[in-house]
Each structure stands twice: as structure tokens, then as C-alpha cells.
Amino acid sequence: MSKEIVVSGIRSTGYLHLGNYFGAIQNYIKMQENYNCYFFVADYHSLTTHPDPKDLKGNVFRVLAENIASGLDPEKVALYAQSDVPEIPELYLMLNMLAYKGELEKVPTFKEKVRLNPDNVNAGLLTYPVLMAADILIHKAVKVPVGKDQEQHLEMARNFAVRFNGRYGDFFPEPHVYRFSSDTVKIMSLDGEGKMSKSENVNATIYLSDADDLIKKKIMKAKTDSGPTEPNAEMPDYIKNLFVLMQMVSAPETTSHFRETYANCNVRYGDFKKQLAEDMVKFVAPIRDRAAELQQNEEYLRKILKMGAEKARESASKTIEGARKLIGINYY
Ligand code: TYM
Numbered sequence: 001m002s003k004e005i006v007v008s009g010i011r012s013t014g015y016l017h018l019g020n021y022f023g024a025i026q027n028y029i030k031m032q033e034n035y036n037c038y039f040f041v042a043d044y045h046s047l048t049t050h051p052d053p054k055d056l057k058g059n060v061f062r063v064l065a066e067n068i069a070s071g072l073d074p075e076k077v078a079l080y081a082q083s084d085v086p087e088i089p090e091l092y093l094m095l096n097m098l099a100y101k102g103e104l105e106k107v108p109t110f111k112e113k114v115r116l117n118p119d120n121v122n123a124g125l126l127t128y129p130v131l132m133a134a135d136i137l138i139h140k141a142v143k144v145p146v147g148k149d150q151e152q153h154l155e156m157a158r159n160f161a162v163r164f165n166g167r168y169g170d171f172f173p174e175p176h177v178y179r180f181s182s183d184t185v186k187i188m189s190l191d192g193e194g195k196m197s198k199s200e201n202v203n204a205t206i207y208l209s210d211a212d213d214l215i216k217k218k219i220m221k222a223k224t225d226s227g228p229t230e231p232n233a234e235m236p237d238y239i240k241n242l243f244v245l246m247q248m249v250s251a252p253e254t255t256s257h258f259r260e261t262y263a264n265c266n267v268r269y270g271d272f273k274k275q276l277a278e279d280m281v282k283f284v285a286p287i288r289d290r291a292a293e294l295q296q297n298e299e300y301l302r303k304i305l306k307m308g309a310e311k312a313r314e315s316a317s318k319t320i321e322g323a324r325k326l327i328g329i330n331y332y
Helices: 018-031 043-049 053-069 087-096 101-105 108-116 128-137 148-168 212-220 237-249 252-263 269-295 298-327
Strands: 005-011 036-042 078-081 143-145 176-178
Touching: 005 018, 005 043, 005 128, 018 036, 018 053, 018 143, 018 237, 036 043, 036 053, 036 128, 036 298, 043 053, 043 128, 053 078, 053 269, 053 298, 078 298, 087 128, 087 148, 087 298, 101 108, 108 128, 108 148, 128 148, 143 148, 148 176, 148 298, 212 269, 237 252, 237 269, 252 269, 269 298
Parallel strands: 005 036, 005 143, 036 078, 143 176
Antiparallel strands: none
16 A cells, blocks of 8 residues: 655754654654655745845755754655755645635734734745645645644645645645644743744743753743642643653653642642753753764765655656646647
8 A cells, every 4th residue: 555645844944943843853753654754844935034045055954954863764755955846836836826815814824924024024925825735735745744833824735725626626635734642732932932933932942952051041941830739730831831841851750750749739840840951951962963963964965955856856746747737738
């Protein structure tokens, strides 16, 4: 039986953090064995916020290195840069004719970007979900491992697929968010304000490139309170988030021990954070060190990109050929 197709991407707009790791990369690694996976660096998407051309290559290579250092095997998956697959912008153009201004303007991430950068409301920002749909549909993917913040974009990708099929004939399967546990992960920032992010909340976000001391410092400063006052009290979101992180990086007995102390109202946040910091350092350090090593080896990373682009273009060119035919671009 042929393997199901999986696609996911990460924008090259900054340093990867625990949200990217637990919301996405961890699932990529689990899926690489049993699925036909296409994972890419979304460098075209990063252009919506006008990065300095000098930074682009370094950002792309770092995302690549951090993915490999986390355990992604470029031999098992197609690992590539979005801009190396010209079939993606071609499909994006086709899908743009089926995307309506009104629906794009309603997307919460678009409204948020407009609020934050009122001077840079460019068309690429408006059609961001269309490019994302093209990324996914170009390989006819059915499963898309992403964090909670991308759910709305996936819904739009499904809409565009259905619309294309309705107009031109059955062609694209409907892609769905894929998750291993019942919830799609959302890792909050350690100050309890919003989510961990590549560009905001930097002092309360743990990056895969952070030094040991910095990780410890950020965790020791994480928001807590005076503790629960009744047994088995509901946890506030910022405490729940610390427990989610502990569950990801500490031994199960450690997490259950601290959960018990919370339930019994004798949790000592100082001890809890110290343990979490220690386990987090053990978790991040090998990834950080391996990623730094890989970034020294540009030749290797270039080879990976080339190999990934070849695999991706093989699948993408078939889809474009089929889409062109259905649309009627079929002259020779
Ligand atoms: P990006 O680059 O913002 O994030 C990459 C992945 O990390 C997840 N993520 C989080 N998960 C949990 N908690 C957080 N705090 C957190 N922050 C980020 C994201 O959900 C994502 O899975 N538009 C996408 C990139 C993209 C894409 C695609 C993804 C472009 N085309 C096609 C899937 C399929 C983005 O900006 O992700």
C-alpha cells in the first residue's frame, strides 16, 4: 500500500523555539518512518515581512540545521526550500483566482499582522493562506502536522481544494491537521502573555539555540503565583504550560511527583522550576550543539537542499501538469 502524504513547513524568520519543536518538529520526526513526508523551509512566506537580503540564507540554513539536529533524517523525507520548487508559486497563482478578497481579509492572522504593521499591508500578506494551500496541495497531502495557530489556515486550504475540484473536476484530496495527542499543541510564552514566538516575547521564549545559563534564567523567571489554596485546584494557564513542558522533557515520575505536590497544595515553585530548568538544558543542549556543528558545514546543507528539491519537484511537477490540463492550459 502506498504511504499517506504529509506536508509541513516552517517560516525562516528567526530562531526556532520550543513551540516549533513540540508543535511541529517532534511530529515530523514521528511521522518520517511511516509516511511519505515533504518538509520545507517557507522562505517565500518570510518575504511578507521584508527581511534583509543578507540574512535570508543564514536563516534558511539554520532552520534546516535545527530540523536535522532535532532528528529529521533527510534521507527518509524530502527536506527542501520552498523557493527551490517553482511549481509552488505556479499553483499559488492558479489558486489565487479561486480565493476571494473578503474571505482573506477575515483571517485572524492577517488582521493581527495589519494591527502590528499597518504600514506593510502587502498583497503577499493577504494571500499568505493561498501560498500555504499551494505548499500543501502541490504534493496532494492529506496530513499536515502543525501547531494550533495554523488550524484556520488548514481550513482555508481545504476550501481552496474543494473549490478547485468543484470548478475543474476531482483532483485534490482534502488536507487535515495531524496530531498525535487529542489536542494540537500550543506552547505559551513563559511570562503567560501569548505564545512562544520567533520574534515576540523573546525573553520568555526558549530557543533551540539558547545557552544553558540562558535557559535556566528564563525558566527561573517564568511566571508563577503564591500556589493553590485548595486541594486539586484547576491550574492557571501559565502553570499548566510549565507542566506541559515538564511532561515533554522530564522523567514521568518527576512530573507526577510535582503534580501531586500541586494537588496537595504544597508545591514549591522554586524547586519545580529548578528541576524543569535542569531537564530542559539536558534536552536542548544536544540539539543546539549539533545544529551549530551542522551550520559550519554549508556544503552538506547545500547537498541536502538539492536532494530535497529534486524529490519535491518530482511530485510537484506531476501535480502541476494535472492542474494545467484540468484548467485547460493544454496547448501542445
Ligand atoms: P511557523 O514558522 O510560524 O511555525 C512553524 C510550526 O511551529 C508551530 N508553532 C507552534 N506550536 C505550538 N506552540 C507555539 N507557540 C508555536 N509556534 C509555532 C506552528 O503551528 C507550525 O506548525 N505558515 C506556517 C508555515 C507554513 C506551513 C505551510 C505549515 C507555510 N506553508 C504549509 C504547514 C503547511 C508558519 O508560519 O509556521
